[in-house]
Amino acid sequence: MKVTVERAHLLKALNHVHRIVERRNTIPILSNVLLRAEGDDLRLKATDLDIDVAERVPAVISEPGATTVPAHMLYDIVRKLPDGSQVELATRPDGATIDLRSGRSKFSLQMLPESDFPDITAGVFTHKFDILASDLKRLVDRTQFAISTEETRYYLNGIYFHTVEVGGDLRFRAVATDGHRLAQAEFIAPHGAEGMPGVIVPRKTVGEIQKLVEDPEAQVTVELSDSKIRLSFGEVVLTSKLIDGTFPDYGRVIPQGNDKDLIVDRSEFAAAVDRVSTISSERGRAVKLTVGDGRLTLSVTNPDSGSATEELGVEYESEPLDIGFNSRYLLEIAGQLETDTAIFRLADPGSPTLIQDRGRDNALYVLMPMRV
Amino acid sequence: MRALSSQTDRRTSLFRCPACGSPRIVSHPELMDLTVAHVDCDAFYASVEKRDNPQLRDRPVIVGGGGRRGVVSTACYIARIRGVKSAMPMYKALDACPDAVVISPNMAKYSAVGRDIRRLMLELTPLVEPISIDEAFLDLSGTEMLHGAAPALTLARLAAKVETEIGITLSVGLGANKFLAKIASDLDKPRGYAVIGAREARDFLADKSVSLIWGVGKALQSQLAANGITRIGQLQGMDETDLMKRYGAMGKRLAKLSIGEDVRRVSPDRETKSVSAETTFETDIGDLGTLDPILRRLSETVSARLKTAGIGGHTVVLKLKTPDFKTITRNRQLNDPTRLADRIWRTGHQMLSKELEGKRFRLIGIGVTDLCDADLCDPPDLVDEVAAKWAKAESAMDKLRGKFGKDAVNVGMLMKHDRPKT
Numbered sequence: 001m002k003v004t005v006e007r008a009h010l011l012k013a014l015n016h017v018h019r020i021v022e023r024r025n026t027i028p029i030l031s032n033v034l035l036r037a038e039g040d041d042l043r044l045k046a047t048d049l050d051i052d053v054a055e056r057v058p059a060v061i062s063e064p065g066a067t068t069v070p071a072h073m074l075y076d077i078v079r080k081l082p083d084g085s086q087v088e089l090a091t092r093p094d095g096a097t098i099d100l101r102s103g104r105s106k107f108s109l110q111m112l113p114e115s116d117f118p119d120i121t122a123g124v125f126t127h128k129f130d131i132l133a134s135d136l137k138r139l140v141d142r143t144q145f146a147i148s149t150e151e152t153r154y155y156l157n158g159i160y161f162h163t164v165e166v167g168g169d170l171r172f173r174a175v176a177t178d179g180h181r182l183a184q185a186e187f188i189a190p191h192g193a194e195g196m197p198g199v200i201v202p203r204k205t206v207g208e209i210q211k212l213v214e215d216p217e218a219q220v221t222v223e224l225s226d227s228k229i230r231l232s233f234g235e236v237v238l239t240s241k242l243i244d245g246t247f248p249d250y251g252r253v254i255p256q257g258n259d260k261d262l263i264v265d266r267s268e269f270a271a272a273v274d275r276v277s278t279i280s281s282e283r284g285r286a287v288k289l290t291v292g293d294g295r296l297t298l299s300v301t302n303p304d305s306g307s308a309t310e311e312l313g314v315e316y317e318s319e320p321l322d323i324g325f326n327s328r329y330l331l332e333i334a335g336q337l338e339t340d341t342a343i344f345r346l347a348d349p350g351s352p353t354l355i356q357d358r359g360r361d362n363a364l365y366v367l368m369p370m371r372v
Numbered sequence: 373m374r375a376l377s378s379q380t381d382r383r384t385s386l387f388r389c390p391a392c393g394s395p396r397i398v399s400h401p402e403l404m405d406l407t408v409a410h411v412d413c414d415a416f417y418a419s420v421e422k423r424d425n426p427q428l429r430d431r432p433v434i435v436g437g438g439g440r441r442g443v444v445s446t447a448c449y450i451a452r453i454r455g456v457k458s459a460m461p462m463y464k465a466l467d468a469c470p471d472a473v474v475i476s477p478n479m480a481k482y483s484a485v486g487r488d489i490r491r492l493m494l495e496l497t498p499l500v501e502p503i504s505i506d507e508a509f510l511d512l513s514g515t516e517m518l519h520g521a522a523p524a525l526t527l528a529r530l531a532a533k534v535e536t537e538i539g540i541t542l543s544v545g546l547g548a549n550k551f552l553a554k555i556a557s558d559l560d561k562p563r564g565y566a567v568i569g570a571r572e573a574r575d576f577l578a579d580k581s582v583s584l585i586w587g588v589g590k591a592l593q594s595q596l597a598a599n600g601i602t603r604i605g606q607l608q609g610m611d612e613t614d615l616m617k618r619y620g621a622m623g624k625r626l627a628k629l630s631i632g633e634d635v636r637r638v639s640p641d642r643e644t645k646s647v648s649a650e651t652t653f654e655t656d657i658g659d660l661g662t663l664d665p666i667l668r669r670l671s672e673t674v675s676a677r678l679k680t681a682g683i684g685g686h687t688v689v690l691k692l693k694t695p696d697f698k699t700i701t702r703n704r705q706l707n708d709p710t711r712l713a714d715r716i717w718r719t720g721h722q723m724l725s726k727e728l729e730g731k732r733f734r735l736i737g738i739g740v741t742d743l744c745d746a747d748l749c750d751p752p753d754l755v756d757e758v759a760a761k762w763a764k765a766e767s768a769m770d771k772l773r774g775k776f777g778k779d780a781v782n783v784g785m786l787m788k789h790d791r792p793k794t
Contacts, residue, residue: 150707152722153756178707179753248755352754368754371747 001065002090003037007081007102009057010042014075016212016236017046017053021071032068034117035089037061042089045117046071051205052120052239053212066114067091069098077107121239125223125230129192131172133233134216139174140209142185142363145332147203148178155245159206162198163189170194175250181329182250182366183336196224200243205229212236254366255354258345260318262291263358266342268312269296270334276300276308277327286370287327291346292320300327323349324372333365402548402569404522407513408638410545410553411530413489414562416506418448420485421475423539432472436462441652441734445477449562482506488538496526499638507557509550511638528565548573551586551634573632578605585629587622595619604630647685648739649673656695658732660725665785667724668717670738675713678740679770684711684749685740688719692727693735700727705742711749714762716740 017033025031034045042059045052078087081102088101091111100107140159148156160175164186172193173186201209212233213220223230230239277287280300290297294316299309323346334342337357345354349372355365413419417435422428432451436444442462447469454469466472486505493500496519499511512523519526527544535541545557548570559566568576577584582604583593599618601607607615607630615623628634649670657663678684686709692700702723710716720738753759772781 148707156755177754179755180751182754250755253754350752366754368752370751 001035001037001067001098002061002063002088003035003042004060004062004086004088005042005057007078007083007085007087009059010087011075011078013044013055013057013236014071014078016055017044018071018075019208019211020046020048020051020053022048023072029068029112029116029118031070031072032112032117033071033074034066034068034114036066036114037064038066047118047120048204049118049120050202050241051208053208053236054121054239055236057235063090065091067098067111068114068117069109069111073109074100081105120241121228121230123225123228125225125228127192127196127224128221129190129196130219130221131190132216133213133218133220135187136220136222136231137210137213137216139172139185139187140206142336143174143176143183144203144206144210145336146176146178146181146183146365147206148176149203150178153179155200155243155247158200158202158243160198160200160247160250163193163196175247177248177250177253177366180326180368181333182253183333183363184250184254184365185363187362193222197226198247199224199229200245200247201229201240202243205238205240208238208240212238253352254364255345255347255352258347258351258354260291260321260346261316262289262296262344262346263315264296264312264342264344266334266337266340266357269342270331272298272310272312273327273330273334276310277331279305279308280327285327286324286372287330288322288324288372290320290322291316318346321346321349322372323353324370325353325367326370329367333367336363336365338363396565398524398528398565398567400567400569402571403524403546403567406546406548406567406569407511407523408547408549408553409510409512409523409527410547410550410557411493411508411510411527411542412545412557412561413506413540413542415446415448415452416486416540417446417477417482418451418475419540420482422448424481428473432456432469434462434465434469434472434474435477436465436474437476437652441654442474447472485538485540489534489540489542492530492534492537496530499640501638501640509553509638524567531563531565548632549634550636550638551629552632554586555584568632570632574608577630577632578603578608580604582607582626585626587625587629592619592622644681644683644743646689646739646741646743647674647677647681647683648689648691648737649677650691650735650737650739652693652735653733656732656734657736658728658730660728663724663728663733663736664721666736667720667738668713668783668785670736671717671720672713674716674739675711675766678711679746682746683743684709684746686742686744687740688716688723689739689741690720690723690727691735691737691739692724692733695732695734697734702727703741708751709742709744709749710740711746712763712766714766715750715759 021031030048036043037059040058041056043054043056045054077100081087085102089098091098096111098109098111100109143159147158150156156178162173163170164173170189171186172189173184175182175184209231218234221232227242227244228239229242230237273287276298277300279302285300285302288299294314296312296314297309299307301307333355339357339360341358343356343358349369352366352368355367418433421433421435432454433448434444434451434456435446436442444456444458444460444462444465446458447456451469451472456465456469482505490500490502493508493510497510497512497515501509512526515526516522524546527546531542531544541563543557543561543564545553545555545566547553547556547568552568552573556566556568582588582596582601584604607626612624612627615627619626651666651670687703687705690702704719704723706719716738750763769781
């Protein structure tokens with residue numbers, strides 16, 4: 001294989017694919033990136049056996065071929081090369097070494113045979129549709145924070161994408177929960193999504209999707225099978241295994257009958273929660289919300305450090321109520337809301353609370369209270 | 373110089389108590405001013421056994437696990453003279469003292485005796501800080517009017533009362549602070565009464581080994597030795613900030629304690645750091661089917677203790693000991709703190725399953741650390757209904773046990789385990 005590439009092109013592609021590669025690997029080939037020179041492209045590909053990211057870049061090919069080289073090392077080398085330079089990659093006849101030349105720099109890297117490189121992308125994808133990158137990103141951004149890290153409940157370690165009919169419209173919906181809070185976001189389902197299976201996309205894949213959305217106006221092609229998802233962002237293609245499990249019937253935990261509406265100014269509320277929670281310990285301390293008579297008092301008591309209270313003017317017309325929430329969860333949800341006014345639909349101090357932007361129903365959050 | 377006599381012994385001696393005639397006289401310039409004491413029962417388990425069986429009085433008695441795997445919990449003073457020590461493997465102890473009477477520990481009895489002694493202590497002051505079943509710190513400051521006597525005398529009366537009412541001897545260390553009191557209680561054991569005042573502390577400590585300082589374990593001792601420090605006296609001359617630079621927070625402690633200064637108060641509610649239970653097997657066990665019910669039982673013990681104390685823990689710790697006495701510990705941090713036997717056991721079970729792989733163990737233990745208020749434990753979960761059901765079932769079981777006793781209701785795996793083989 002002998003190929004010449006623009007440093008900028010190579011760097012951009014490596015930047016996308018090298019992130020998949022784990023820093024420590026027990027299987028040596030997984031530390032490598034696959035390079036394949038074919039036609040007018042150099043194709044790059046990396047995998048961790050759960051996710052596969054592939055990208056092609058324009059290149060001048062003197063001799064087609066393929067090999068694998070250490071991904072992080074190649075990325076670091078290319079990163080340090082000067083702007084605007086050309087990179088030449090040439091394998092030696094011994095089949096064990098590749099030479100990288102750029103300007104006056106020369107590197108020799110050890111290779112591993114391309115035939116050993118695992119391919120997880122095979123399979124038949126039954127559903128295919130296009131969605132706007134910004135729509136996809138919004139779903140992921142709104143729900144990602146609620147993904148569980150609990151290994152024992154592996155089926156919660158991702159975002160559940162599925163379609164659901166709401167008032168005659170088919171919606172494409174994302175849901176994530178860790179048992180303490182639940183986040184749901186949706187938009188009108190794109191053509192082709194009808195009948196798609198519900199899929200749980202793992203946390204790491206979700207993180208990669210967020211990074212791969214570079215142009216919000218672009219279309220992302222989504223392909224699905226029962227066990228895999230493939231997303232094409234232009235020249236970059238991400239294929240990921242799905243979590244093999246059943247997502248819980250989350251619909252039952254979304255409160256329907258909560259009748260006490262608390263309406264707050266979102267940024268004012270978030271800032272106040274942030275202030276009073278300063279004195280709570282690093283985890284688990286509750287912020288107590290005392291509501292009644294157009295007033296909300298936030299308070300935190302930490303026996304080790306002290307206490308804090310803050311009062312806010314709110315809209316609230318139901319009977320007074322005391323309810324506690326984890327301050328971090330409150331802040332995270334406040335950070336997801338998109339408008340200036342948030343509505344808390346409360347029932348009682350022991351039941352889940354529904355939080356939404358006022359006047360919008362394309363995202364909702366459910367939060368379990370804490371004992372206070 | 374004022375003096376007191378603590379006993380009622382009336383043998384002849386040149387130095388006698390002018391009041392009662394006892395030859396055991398404690399005198400000390402600060403005697404009537406000191407208020408902090410460390411009280412420690414002498415060879416506690418063995419003493420209880422001797423009390424209950426007078427025939428054992430003049431024989432060496434070892435309380436400890438029976439069988440060849442056992443270790444010595446407590447040896448009476450006769451056995452100690454022959455070289456038996458606490459925590460010694462039983463076979464070694466019997467090599468040293470072949471005619472010893474070995475008694476399996478009866479913890480229920482010892483705790484009952486321990487509680488009786490604690491009750492007598494609490495009659496003297498609310499400031500009793502238990503360290504274990506048979507020792508405690510007491511702060512008697514401000515009790516002079518109540519008892520009509522200085523703390524030194526009140527403590528002597530306590531020792532006499534415990535001896536006559538409970539039939540156990542104890543040793544009293546009276547000092548200017550906890551550190552000195554603790555050292556003092558060891559000076560005159562058994563049936564001792566020793567005093568270390570503030571003024572003599574510096575000289576008293578100077579030639580002692582640094583290992584006497586609370587918090588100086590093997591590691592720090594060898595670190596100090598590497599820096600040429602073996603005696604407390606060497607620390608006395610050193611600058612506190614230098615010591616802190618070298619040994620961190622411990623440096624400050626070294627500086628203060630080396631000159632006999634200790635600001636720790638006697639506090640009745642000592643902070644618990646972890647709650648655990650463990651058991652040693654008669655023969656090594658390597659299969660999950662046998663270990664699991666044992667782990668379940670231990671988890672229930674831990675859970676019961678957590679519930680009684682109104683706390684829970686964030687991290688579950690599994691402890692295993694291999695046949696060659698290597699201790700393996702595994703931790704898992706839970707998403708939410710727990711106090712439930714079921715959750716503790718499930719977490720322990722998962723860790724245990726990973727460790728087995730054909731290995732055998734002589735001991736298993738489970739516990740929780742990273743403790744917190746019960747309020748924060750086991751919050752309701754949005755999607756896990758099974759957990760909520762288990763939590764409910766467990767609280768129902770706790771209620772039944774509260775009413776009808778510990779074994780009123782059990783999980784099935786334990787019943788299978790307990791059923792006699794036919």
